[in-house]
Amino acid sequence: MREIGLHGRGGQGIVLSGEMLANIYFYEGYNVQFMPSYGAERRGSPSNAYVRVEKGKRIYNRYTVTLPDMVVVFNTSLLENIRVKENGVVLLNISGSIKKAETNARIFVVDANTIALSLNLGTPAMPIINTALLGAFCKVAGDYSFENLARVLNEKIGKHSDVNIEAARLAYERVREL
Amino acid sequence: MKKINRDEILQANHLACPGCGATLSMRLALKALGRKTVIVIPACCWTIINGPHGKNYAGVPVFHTAFETTAAVASGIKASFDMQGKSDITVMGWAGDGGTFDIGLQALSGAAERNDDIIYVCYDNEAYMNTGIQRSSATPYGAATTTTPPPIQKDRPKKDLMEIVNAHEVPYIASATIAYPKDLMKKFEKAKNTRGFKLIHLFSPCPPGHKSVESKSVEIAKLAVETGIFPLYEIENGVHKLTRKPKFTDVREYLYLQGRFKHLDDKEAEIITENIKQRWEKLTKKFEC
Amino acid sequence: MSKKIVIGGNDAVAYAAKQSFVDVISAYPITPQTSIIEKIADFIAKGEMNTRFIKVESEHSAMAAAMGASIAGGRVFTATSSQGLLLMHEVLHWASGARLPIVMANANRAVAPPWSIWAEQTDSLAQRDTGWIQFYASNSQEAYDLLFIAFRVAERVKIPAMVCMDGFLVTHTKEPVEIFEDEIDDFIKIKEKREVLDIDDPKAFGALAFPKDYMPIKLEQNKAVFSAAEAFDELSEQFYDISGRKYKELEIYGENSAEVAVVALGSIAETAHLAVDVLNNSGIKSKLVKINMFRPFPKKYLDAELKNVKHIVVFDRNISHGKGGIVKDEVTGSLGLGNVVGYVCGLGGYDVTEDDMVNAVRDVLDGKVKEDSYLWSEK
Numbered sequence: 001m002r003e004i005g006l007h008g009r010g011g012q013g014i015v016l017s018g019e020m021l022a023n024i025y026f027y028e029g030y031n032v033q034f035m036p037s038y039g040a041e042r043r044g045s046p047s048n049a050y051v052r053v054e055k056g057k058r059i060y061n062r063y064t065v066t067l068p069d070m071v072v073v074f075n076t077s078l079l080e081n082i083r084v085k086e087n088g089v090v091l092l093n094i095s096g097s098i099k100k101a102e103t104n105a106r107i108f109v110v111d112a113n114t115i116a117l118s119l120n121l122g123t124p125a126m127p128i129i130n131t132a133l134l135g136a137f138c139k140v141a142g143d144y145s146f147e148n149l150a151r152v153l154n155e156k157i158g159k160h161s162d163v164n165i166e167a168a169r170l171a172y173e174r175v176r177e178l
Numbered sequence: 179m180k181k182i183n184r185d186e187i188l189q190a191n192h193l194a195c196p197g198c199g200a201t202l203s204m205r206l207a208l209k210a211l212g213r214k215t216v217i218v219i220p221a222c223c224w225t226i227i228n229g230p231h232g233k234n235y236a237g238v239p240v241f242h243t244a245f246e247t248t249a250a251v252a253s254g255i256k257a258s259f260d261m262q263g264k265s266d267i268t269v270m271g272w273a274g275d276g277g278t279f280d281i282g283l284q285a286l287s288g289a290a291e292r293n294d295d296i297i298y299v300c301y302d303n304e305a306y307m308n309t310g311i312q313r314s315s316a317t318p319y320g321a322a323t324t325t326t327p328p329p330i331q332k333d334r335p336k337k338d339l340m341e342i343v344n345a346h347e348v349p350y351i352a353s354a355t356i357a358y359p360k361d362l363m364k365k366f367e368k369a370k371n372t373r374g375f376k377l378i379h380l381f382s383p384c385p386p387g388h389k390s391v392e393s394k395s396v397e398i399a400k401l402a403v404e405t406g407i408f409p410l411y412e413i414e415n416g417v418h419k420l421t422r423k424p425k426f427t428d429v430r431e432y433l434y435l436q437g438r439f440k441h442l443d444d445k446e447a448e449i450i451t452e453n454i455k456q457r458w459e460k461l462t463k464k465f466e467c
Numbered sequence: 468m469s470k471k472i473v474i475g476g477n478d479a480v481a482y483a484a485k486q487s488f489v490d491v492i493s494a495y496p497i498t499p500q501t502s503i504i505e506k507i508a509d510f511i512a513k514g515e516m517n518t519r520f521i522k523v524e525s526e527h528s529a530m531a532a533a534m535g536a537s538i539a540g541g542r543v544f545t546a547t548s549s550q551g552l553l554l555m556h557e558v559l560h561w562a563s564g565a566r567l568p569i570v571m572a573n574a575n576r577a578v579a580p581p582w583s584i585w586a587e588q589t590d591s592l593a594q595r596d597t598g599w600i601q602f603y604a605s606n607s608q609e610a611y612d613l614l615f616i617a618f619r620v621a622e623r624v625k626i627p628a629m630v631c632m633d634g635f636l637v638t639h640t641k642e643p644v645e646i647f648e649d650e651i652d653d654f655i656k657i658k659e660k661r662e663v664l665d666i667d668d669p670k671a672f673g674a675l676a677f678p679k680d681y682m683p684i685k686l687e688q689n690k691a692v693f694s695a696a697e698a699f700d701e702l703s704e705q706f707y708d709i710s711g712r713k714y715k716e717l718e719i720y721g722e723n724s725a726e727v728a729v730v731a732l733g734s735i736a737e738t739a740h741l742a743v744d745v746l747n748n749s750g751i752k753s754k755l756v757k758i759n760m761f762r763p764f765p766k767k768y769l770d771a772e773l774k775n776v777k778h779i780v781v782f783d784r785n786i787s788h789g790k791g792g793i794v795k796d797e798v799t800g801s802l803g804l805g806n807v808v809g810y811v812c813g814l815g816g817y818d819v820t821e822d823d824m825v826n827a828v829r830d831v832l833d834g835k836v837k838e839d840s841y842l843w844s845e846k
Contacts, residue, residue, distance in 0.1 A: 019473070022641055026473050034473065034641040038499070038584070060741050062605075062636045062734035063818035216664045218535065231680045234671035239664040241538050242673035244561050247531035250523060254493060254535025254543075255664065257519040261490040261541055267666060285531065288524030 001054040003065045004141075007082050008074030011043040013130040017072075018049030020134060020152050025053045027148040033059045046078060070141065072133050074112075091140050091175070093129055100178045110136040110175040112167075119163050119170075128164075131157070135168025136175035146172060182359060183209050192235035194227045197392030199382035199399060200301040201227055202356045204236065204272070207299065207378075210366035213238055215268040218252045220282060221245040222274035223308045223384075224301075246281040248273045249289035252296040268297065268370050275302040275316035279337050290346035293374045297366070300339065300377070303384035311387045318407075319453060320446055321438045323387075328441035335453065339379055344413050348375040351413040352421075355381040357399035361410065361421060368412075381408040389437020401432040406454040409461060418464040429454065469647045469710075476604065476637035479611035479644050480546065480572045480630070481506035485516045486647060487570075487618050487655050490541030493521035493532035498584045499634040500548040500574040526551035530558035530569075537567035538672060540663035542618065545569065548634060549576035549590045556594065559627075563598030564688060565673055568621035568628070568661070570614065571599075575733060575784075576634040577815040585816020586633035588733055588785040592761075592793040598688055600628035600695045601762040603732040606637060607644045608712070609759070615655050616699065616706050616714065622659045623698040624691045633734040633784070635816065650709050696763045716765035719772060721754030722747055727828055728776040730769075730798060732758040735782050735813060741821035746828060753828070758794065766801050773798070779806055780828050782842075784813040791839045812842035 004021065008014045015036045022034035033052040050065035070089040071082055076098065084090055088105045092098070093112040100107055112129035122128035131153060138149050149168055154161045187208040194201035200223055208215065216239040219225060225242060229235045243251045248271040256269045273282055278300035286298060305323045306312040313323040315337045326332045340351050350372045354362035362380070369376040381402050383395040390398055402408040403424055410422040430447050433439040442450075474482070481503050484492065494504045510516035521536075523529045526547050536543045547555065552573055562569050577587035591601060602617060604610035610632045617628040632638055662670070676684055696716060703714040718736075721743040731739050736757035746753035756772050758765065773779055783792025790796060795809025808831050813819040823842055830836040 019641055023473050026471075026643055032473060032642060034475075035636075036639055038635055038639065059642070060737050061821075062633070062640070062737045063820050066818075213669075214666050216539075216666065225675060228671055229674060231674045231676040231684075233674065234669055236671070237669060239666060239669045240671035240674075241535070241565075241664060242671065242675075243531065243534065244557055246527065247534075247558060247561075250493075250528035250531035251535035251538075253521055253523075253528075254491060254532035254537070255539040256535075257491045257493075257521055257532070258536035258539035258541035258543070261517075261519050262539070264539075284524060285528045288528050291524070292522065294521075 001052055001057070001059065002070065003068040004051045004053070005065060005068035005071040005082070006049045006051070007071060007078050008047055009078070010045050010047045011126060012047065012074050013128065014047040014049050014074065016156065017130040017134060018051055020156050021051050021137070023152045023156070024134070024144050024148050025051070027151060028144045030055055031057065031059050033061070035064065037064060046081070072137055074129060074133065089140060091133065091137050093133060098178070107178040108136070108140045108175055109178055110171050112136065112171055115167050115170045115174070119167050121163060121167055131164035132167040132171035135171035138168070139172045139175050180360065182363065185209065187213060187237040189235040189237055192227050193229060194223070195386055197383070197385040197395040198223070198227070199356050199384060199395050200224060200274070200303065203301050203362070203380050203382055206356065206359050206362050207366050208236070208238065210363040211268050211270065211370055214266060215270055216241070216255060218243055218248050218255065218269070218271045220248045220273050220277040221308070222277050224272060224274070226308065245277055247285055248277055248282050249285040249296070249298055252298065253289045253292065253294040256294055256296050270297045270299060272299050272301070274308070275300060275304060276306045276314045279316040279339055280314050286343070287346065290343050290348050290375045290377070293348060295373055295375070297369045297376045297378065299380060301380045301382040303382045303387055304336070305387055307384050307387040320442050320450060322441060323438070331441065340377065340413065343377045344416065346375070347416060348377065349373070349415055350376040353379045353381070353408065353410050355399040355403060355408060355410070357396050357403060358410065358422065365412065387438070389440070390435055394435055398432065398435050401427070401435065405429045405432045406458055407432060409458070411461070411465070418461070420465045469645050469650060471643045471645050473641050474607060474644050475639045475641045476607040476610040476632045477502040477574070477639065478506060479607040480614055481510065482646055483611045483614035484544045485510050486651060487544070487615060488542060489518050489544045491519045491521065491533070491536035492544045493523050493529045493536065494545045495523050495526045495529045495547070495551060497526070497548045497551040499576060499638045500546045500551070500572070502639070503546045503572060526554045527558060530555040530562060533569045534558065534562050534565060534567055537562070537569050538565065538664055542658060543569045544571070546572040546574070548574035549578055552590045552594060553578065556597065559594055559597035559599060562627045566625040566661070566688070566691070568618070568625055570617045570621055571627065571629045572610070572614065573629050573631045574634045574638045575631050583815040584634065586636045586734060586784065587814050587816065588631065588633070591629065591631045592785045595762055595793070598626065598692055599762060600626055600692065600760070602628065602630045602760055603758060604630055604632040604637060605734055605737040605757065607640070607642055610637060611644055611646070612706065612710065612712055612714065615651055616703055618655060619657070619702045620695050620698045622661070623702065624695045625661055626691050626695060631733065636734040645710070654705060654709055693763045696760070696765065699760060714759060715768070716758070716760040717768045717772060718757040718759060719754055720757065722752040723754070725752045725754035726777040727751055727753040727832070728756050728773055728779045729753065729824065729828065730756045730758065730779060730781040730794065732761060732794060733784060735784050735819055738819060738821055739782065739824060742824035742828070745821055745825045751828070751832065764797060764801055769798060770802055773802060773804065777806065778831055779804065779808070780831055781807060781809045782819065782824060783809055783811050784819070786811050786814060795839065808836060809839040810842050
């Protein structure tokens with residue numbers, strides 16, 4: 001079983017991203033479980049969601065993920081509080097450059113804000129980056145197809161799905177390992 | 179002159195006390211509404227009057243329910259009938275003043291705000307009579323009850339139920355009493371033919387609770403109207419209409435017929451008279467609009 | 468054709484309500500039940516569901532209006548949680564006593580104070596004496612399936628039924644759920660005849676009963692609640708023929724000849740599958756006894772499953788202050804067993820993992836824990 005954490009701030013569509021990611025893996029033939037963490041939510045406060053994926057076996061675990069195998073981090077300002085398993089994978093949304101810290105995790109970066117704004121997704125204060133990050137994560141994880149990603153975006157986003165799929169495609173192309 | 183229909187739906191062997199205003203009210207109300215009516219009755223005198231397990235003296239289907247649930251249960255019945263193509267059945271909630279002014283007010287407000295198509299009737303005998311005469315928020319100023327024995331009789335005015343419900347902007351609200359049976363029936367007929375939420379507030383003499391003579395119930399009801407204590411009026415879509423102009427006779431005539439007021443002296447009768455005057459000043463402005 | 472979609476327990480319940488031809492729903496929002504009634508409102512707004520939704524001003528009125536709709540002959544659904552369920556308490560007794568087959572979903576949530584919106588079963592277990600049938604779903608598929616069965620069982624025995632699922636851990640946790648297209652229609656469309664308000668046969672329901680009448684009426688009600696087990700056996704068998712998914716009062720998982728039985732209900736019972744795997748892999752013969760139906764209490768089945776087991780460990784995500792875990796108390800009291808140890812755990816949504824459960828069982832086997840205890844270690 002693999003556990004994936006999505007970490008951002010309220011208003012960034014963390015819950016929707018987690019649900020979409022679960023659906024993508026479901027179409028890939030995995031058993032999936034999407035567990036949002038609910039609390040006293042408000043815009044701007046940290047927001048987390050977790051996806052468990054497992055091939056072949058049922059997922060029985062009914063408790064919060066505490067140490068995911070992979071994490072997608074929507075804001076670098078959250079990094080301090082995010083944990084990942086030994087030799088885990090981190091996908092970071094960055095603006096500008098970043099230096100790799102002392103870690104055995106594999107770090108991937110993409111500038112999702114620039115991609116989103118180039119496609120008029122959201123505003124400079126609150127760009128809509130969740131679909132770009134799903135595109136980048138498709139490349140990083142390497143175990144779901146872009147077709148299934150596009151299928152889920154079409155189903156869940158509806159009329160604005162084209163531009164979101166384009167954001168995902170750009171991020172898929174631009175994501176790189178540090 | 180229109181005659182009162184002779185068909186009796188309420189059965190004569192009901193268990194009411196002699197002189198019960200709530201029972202005469204039901205008899206007249208059912209004559210106006212007819213047999214295509216169902217009634218919701220919470221904890222109140224009518225729980226007893228309608229007969230024990232196996233009996234149903236009302237003559238139309240009755241659902242006995244918890245004290246504070248009348249309006250909500252009636253709303254549910256109406257919605258369910260509508261879904262089953264039985265929209266022609268009138269759904270009536272029939273509650274006392276405790277179940278209406280006090281514990282049931284929240285559910286009443288909910289149904290009124292939703293404008294659910296029910297008739298909510300409060301037969302108001304101005305205290306918790308079924309449990310043995312304890313004060314309610316419908317008990318008038320000066321009245322003795324077992325929880326307000328003199329000299330600690332009630333020192334607060336009665337809640338204004340009709341105006342509370344009127345604040346919900348419902349299509350029809352009326353007051354009525356057994357001393358004016360045709361007026362009462364006309365109001366029930368109007369309520370039956372109006373879609374949406376209807377409230378009928380009935381002044382209901384209670385010989386054991388008011389400490390009055392059984393044969394005087396109709397007279398007491400009449401005096402309640404004529405002294406100005408209980409105004410008979412309608413509010414149709416927010417428009418107030420007086421349906422009987424009182425003579426404003428001496429309030430002491432009304433008070434002296436009831437043992438619950440026997441501790442009051444002339445000075446207190448004057449306070450009550452002054453309260454009536456003030457209330458009517460406010461009401462008259464509404465009738466003029 | 469049925470299809471699998473990724474949804475949570477609340478969505479699943481809303482789909483089941485939609486597919487159950489409900490006439491009336493009356494409900495009041497409360498976290499974490501809210502998305503059930505939002506989804507139903509959405510179905511109605513889109514014209515996909517022909518149901519009257521009474522938006523009441525409280526849970527008390529939600530159950531009161533549900534009673535009205537039911538006694539008038541309609542099929543009725545509602546949903547609530549925690550404080551809302553507690554507010555309904557009086558009316559829950561009334562609905563059962565009036566023999567009204569209302570079906571309700573309850574999102575199990577802790578009881579305040581202090582405020583908590585997270586999973587705990589004290590809310591619904593505190594309603595165990597109200598005369599309602601109680602089902603506990605451990606995942607979204609069970610929530611979906613049990614709702615259909617609940618309608619049929621409730622209407623068969625004329626007793627209301629609640630389907631409980633842990634707040635967030637089931638209500639909001641999304642996973643693949645198989646949703647019917649119309650295969651369930653023949654099963655769910657059957658509405659059994661019962662006494663309702665009828666202007667051609669004017670009866671009074673619930674009138675004052677003197678002692679000579681009251682007790683027989685209550686014994687009849689009690690018998691009806693007991694008979695729900697038999698109705699459940701029959702109807703869940705029919706449901707199995709349609710869905711391929713089998714439900715019993717208890718689900719048993721693990722070793723047949725176990726020396727350790729782990730007893731739980733709700734989402735903890737889901738995780739307990741993993742704990743039982745760990746125990747069995749380490750050579751401790753174990754099984755899970757997961758309670759799907761808590762009322763009527765599955766005494767006969769529990770007795771058969773537990774009588775030859777050496778150690779019984781009950782995990783209760785609930786608490787009866789001054790006593791302990793409610794399920795443990797019921798199991799011990801009902802079966803007269805002395806070898807049961809109860810752990811109160813996971814209150815207010817506190818996580819309980821398979822490791823926690825395995826360690827708790829080991830402490831019992833090692834003799835470190837001999838009487839009822841609590842699982843508490845700050846994570």
